[in-house]
Amino acid sequence: xxxxxxSDGVFPEIDEFLDGIEDKNGALIPTLHKAQxxxxxxxxxxxxxxxxxxxxxxxxxxxxxxxxxxxxxxxRGRYRINVCMGTACYVRxxxxxxxEFAKELDIDVKQTTSxxxxxxxxxxxxxxCGLAPVVMVNDKVYGRVGTADIKGIIKDTEEERCGR
Numbered sequence: 001x002x003x004x005x006x007s008d009g010v011f012p013e014i015d016e017f018l019d020g021i022e023d024k025n026g027a028l029i030p031t032l033h034k035a036q037x038x039x040x041x042x043x044x045x046x047x048x049x050x051x052x053x054x055x056x057x058x059x060x061x062x063x064x065x066x067x068x069x070x071x072x073x074x075x076r077g078r079y080r081i082n083v084c085m086g087t088a089c090y091v092r093x094x095x096x097x098x099x100e101f102a103k104e105l106d107i108d109v110k111q112t113t114s115x116x117x118x119x120x121x122x123x124x125x126x127x128x129c130g131l132a133p134v135v136m137v138n139d140k141v142y143g144r145v146g147t148a149d150i151k152g153i154i155k156d157t158e159e160e161r162c163g164r
Contacts, residue, residue, distance in 0.1 A: 013038035077119035084134040086125030094133035
């Protein structure tokens with residue numbers, strides 16, 4: 001059981017989600033997904049709250065949250081740029097693409113820009129090998145990306161944010 005005690009309502013999205021689930025057994029992963037969707041990442045406080053609500057240990061919540069690469073324990077930008085580093089992408093210069101994104105955004109891999117707009121990361125494989133190298137910005141897929149495309153992808157994303 002969690003050491004910290006929270007009052008109901010501290011994380012209303014989690015409460016609402018869990019209120020709709022009759023059997024809480026097996027609800028950890030869906031609850032983590034919902035919390036990350038609502039709050040952007042799984043802070044220690046959110047993890048402890050989920051542990052308390054599901055009556056499981058903090059260690060179990062943390063273990064699941066760190067096991068799956070889909071979950072983030074750190075605040076991420078509004079736009080998550082993931083460069084595929086699977087074999088097909090890698091042999092088609094995905095590493096150069098990743099380095100160019102880092103240079104253009106002035107951050108390292110797994111970091112977020114100071115304006116909280118972009119987080120840069122790499123992923124093992126997105127399953128679009130025919131489009132290698134592949135970049136995903138949130139759910140949007142860019143195929144056959146070269147270093148010359150990076151500025152345009154960033155610009156398109158910023159314009160999309162502004163509704164242009």
